[in-house]
Amino acid sequence: MDAFLNGWGLTLVTFVPLVGAVLVMALPRSRELWLKAAALGTSLVTALFAVLLLARFNVSRAGELQYVVDRSWIEVINSRYIMGIDGISLPLVLLTALIVPLCIVYSFGHFPEPRNPKAFLALLLVLETGMIGTFTAQDLILFFVFFEVVLLPMYFMIGVWGGDNRRYAAIKFFLYTLFGSALMLVSFLAMFFLADGTLAGLEAARTFDMRALSGGATTAIARTSQLWIFAGMFLGFGIKVPMFPFHTWLPDAHTEAPTVGSVILAAVLLKLGTYGFVRVAIPMLPEAAAAWAPVIGLLAVVGIIYGALGCLAQRDMKRLIAFSSVAHMGFVMLGIATLTPFGINAAVFGMVAHGLITGMLFFLAGSVKDRYHTMEMSRLGGLLQQAPRMGWILGFCVMASLGLPGLAGFWGEFPAILASYNPAEILNKAVFRSYMVIAAVGTVLAAGYLLWMLQKTAFGNARAEFADSPDVTDATKREYLAWAPLLLLIVVLGFFPRLLHEATDPAVRESLRVEAVDGAPGDCLEVERGEDCFERLRRVSEQARSGR
């Protein structure tokens, strides 16, 4: 079993959904039941593999890549098919493998107009391959390919099954993301040519191997080059997150996307950006990361406040949740910007928690829309009267989202703020402490807009126009089925954050470790005058290169 998982586990968990998509495309359109069964079946098989990977995952060595496969792929550019997961990837793979079947179950009763379940399910499965692949790839080009594979299915999902303004939203989403990734690709290439794999123990100097690039191959790159390369990645990942001021595609995309699209977008797609920072940008270019961190932190806190104020100005429930995502991702980015294990652990936790909670909120928004056929908060109200169970679930998710202790959201938000009190040594404490204060104000605002939304939609009496509407029913069995696992996880992770931290912590520490070369101190992020430390590191690496 172990041998099988080691050789094939990651390949299977990544590509089984794609096989499912092909299967769905091959089945006749008229047999809707077969289509559903095939899609659900393959996504469950994927989930099963993900669970097997979890079961055999060696938590005590979570800092190392496990289940590694390394095969030749594109030899001319020395890009290889390398897959592997560590404690950071594992929770995200699990999250994806969990969300997709739930989305499929949720969409069973009513595929959004214009229906066409065949195409809808096929796209959903292609999307799953792209998302899981991004989290498992350990070669920059492979990573890039998966990162981009996600684009088209999401574009079609918004454009075909979306709301009235769907075409605009779809193309905006597409162009924004593509712009970022084009520059990101140039950065990857610059790194390919400037880094030296031999410093990390590889035979070839030029490499896309992420393990080598974050393991010391980049230490000899000149500081200016590093800053530019990081800037390219920053754009690519920052747009995906999205960070202020690149966030404007997000509210449009979320508002227009069909429910399931919004859920996937919020739960997983946004994490591709933050994951990129944690996995690629920071471990590979710690020096540039330290130089850029104040900017990232600033944009993060601006995002927190701006997102919150944006929420307060919304009249559309779904758009409000979308803006709240901007704010929440701001907390995640603030945690990342501190460059401390504590902050990045919080960020990874925040990613998972936001995925569960905001995914859930979008499910609820979709269900509210099915019943009331509107998202205008001024026309909603009285959900607790008309559909009490759903109303309570909404209340629960709102509490989780505003960071109530005991629920998952708390462990993403609070430690991120705390971490910015004490950022990495190389960073300016005063700056980050001011960020902390601003972010803390953001949490108050978050409570404000979330409770306001709850009040508008769930409290009071139903409007006369919906008072006797036959559409307004309480949550259905199918909805419970789709929601229960998420709700359960929100509570479990809220009470036992250790479940996640145990896996992420060693991996985060490993990713922040700056390789010590003989003669130069390691861990330059955590010493006084870190710039000098990096400078010395560079000189030692250059000597090592010329010595060969």
Added chain:
Amino acid sequence: MTLGALAAPLGVLGFVRPHLDWHALAPELTLLGVGALLTCLDIALAERGRAVTSALAGLGLLGVLVPIITLATAGVASEPRIMFDGAYVVDGYALILKALFVVSGYVVVLLSMNYVAEGDYWENEYYGLVLASLLGMVVMASARDLISIFVALELLSIPAYLLAAWRKRDLRSTEAGLKYFLMGVFASAIMLYGMSLLFGASGSTVLADIAAATPLDRGADAVPSAAITVGVIFVLVGFAFKVSAFPFHTWAPDTYEGAPTPITAFLSVASKTAGFVALGSLVFVGFWERDDVYGPALWFLAAASMTAGNLMALRQKNIVRLMAYSGIAQAGFMLAPLAVAGVNADVADQAVSAVLTYLVIYAAMNLGTFAVIMTVARRTGTGDVASYNGLFRVSPGMAVVMTVFLASLAGIPPAGGWYAKFAVFQALVSADNPAGYVLAGFAAVNAVIAVGYYGKIAARMWFEKPAEELGDAGRIPVPFSLRSALALTVGATLAFGIVPATVTHFTDVSLLAVAAAG
């Protein structure tokens, strides 16, 4: 009089028959044979031959692949066959291009079958001219001499002028042919003038000798004389017409729109490739060291073509015109690596591989796009972009296939185009100089602009209600030959994207090494 007696005076004049490597010439000879066979059959069978002409042309082209494959297995890539004092070289570079021309020609024949048969055009002449043009291209791949390059160019162009005007009862087609002809001749004239200057400066027409001649050697004489500068620029301009680079692109949209659609596909892929092949031989073998001349010129052509092609494509309402402008932009991408090729030998190798890779992938995705355009036009009878509205609901398969091609043209993984763009970026960044990085930035921004119009077609197919032209007769029928062409191109496009090694295995060649050996 015997043959020997005829040859005797030549011997007196000191003529020695040059060494002919029959194996190396086998692809050209086979192609010539197939063309001759077609003509003879037409004379012998007249009308009765119509039915078999297209099939014979297609099979003949596949037959040409046989000597190409045997040459490849005979290790030509590592030991190039050099003939006529270096004027004609069969190496890895030539071989992959010959294969590309022949396979593209085969797909064009597949595209033509129904079109020509149903359009009541002369069949024999049509295929005969396609084969003649292909012969010119196959020769071009090996030509390493100004004269053989010129002969190959004319051999491939003249049949193409005729083919562009093939729908002779249609004014647009006549316009297409005439415009193409006049522009082409004009370009040839400029190029010939440039070649004469190069010959004057170096004293040789063989590219390797031109490179070795002092005036073109960067080390000997840092400042180029005016003659060389003008010569190099004029030759480049001549081929810039051929590859439809901005600002020499003006013929392309009109010609593409007026010509029969299979011929448009042929022009946009095979003929363009031939232009790049010649550019490649000239730049890498002929005047590689003179990058102070061709570098800035090609840099400008590349940046201008990408930008102008993309911006103009955004406004097009006819799909064939849109593809013409998209082709101009794609040509800009292919020119880009050549602009930085002169930095050093390593970058030159990267650049030549990048251009070849791009050409191969571009051929698959562009021919495929035209196959879809032709299939849809059989139902709608128009090239209007709006007639693609709602194609997904009428013919989902066709819409998915078209989406694959559009994604590939836009450079979105996993369709092949991403690797083509990637190879270009890689070559540009490997130059590690400001020119390279700035051009890479240009390319990155342009890659995004291009999605604007490719994405718009995709959006029309998927998001809109079906257009009236699509009718309500259900799915669009696909004849067998178009079906094969689609299967071939979709398969290739996806394979190139998912396992790029399928291309790079063949395109990882170096022209400089051959130049040095020659």
